[in-house]
Amino acid sequence: MEQEEFAMMRIRETMRDLVARWGRLDTVSRQILLVLVTVAVLLSVPAALINGDWAGLLLNLGTELAGAAVTFVLLDQIVGANTRKRDLSAQLSSQVNDVAKAAAEDLRRHGWLVDGSLQQVQLSQANLQDANLRNANLREVVLFQANLQGADLRGADLSGAILTRANLGGANLSGAALTAAAMLNVECDPRTILPDGSHWTPRTSLHRYTGLVDPTADF
Incomplete structure (x- = not known):
């Protein structure tokens, strides 16, 4: 019972985190998240159907969802960094001096000015x-x-x-x-x-x- 409660708590926490991120995501990121969650469910359910181990299902599902969340966060950071880099590059081309100089400083802080x-x-x-x-x-x-x-x-x-x-x-x-x-x-x-x-x-x-x-x- 304790394992089931722990698994349910883990699932709820993971889902809350994913739902909180959902509103800030673009279409592509949402599609990636849906795929990861779907894969997590598909990896967990078959074993429970075969063995009838529904308690194990909760544990496996919690683990798979947590893994999906971590994977998504890492992907989101990579995509976010690329978007930020693209935005700063565009700002560097500005004809407004303050905008262009600020972009140069931001690019330097990220290491993108020299890499x-x-x-x-x-x-x-x-x-x-x-x-x-x-x-x-x-x-x-x-x-x-x-x-x-x-x-x-x-x-x-x-x-x-x-x-x-x-x-x-x-x-x-x-x-x-x-x-x-x-x-x-x-x-x-x-x-x-x-x-x-x-x-x-x-x-x-x-x-x-x-x-x-x-x-x-x-x-």
Whole structure:
């Protein structure tokens, strides 16, 4: 009897937790939860029908539901993290400076600014003025016409990035990787610090850092 009461208590607690989560779930998450609960029931009922062990059914069902709940929570965390990452990436492309900078800080806190999560992200015309993008992994990111004035890009990986017509006035690119980056008509000023630590001058060709031929150079 004690085992049955314990099993019922466990089932009630698990169901309360799942019901509490239900209202916060999207359609896909609800479908996943229903599948897990259905599987838990299907795994528990046949043995009871064969053996007539209904007390055992409660114990097994409680265990299976608890396992389903744990599995769902883990899946929900993964899906939630991916959704959050996607939302922050979208905010990073904002033309509102405060929104874009806040997104950069959140991405850094989660480790997503440096782990490659932003590779090939579309950030055209993003207002990243004064943003902290130090050591960011921005490989192949599209920064067409982006405002990067005063941005901290020290140690950032911008290999293959599209920086055409971006504004790098006052940006710090010390130690940044620009291999194969598209930098046609990039705007710089004497405050711009280049990958080798030198300051930009009107005679500077940024293509010496990219390894690409400067299409505007005279031959």
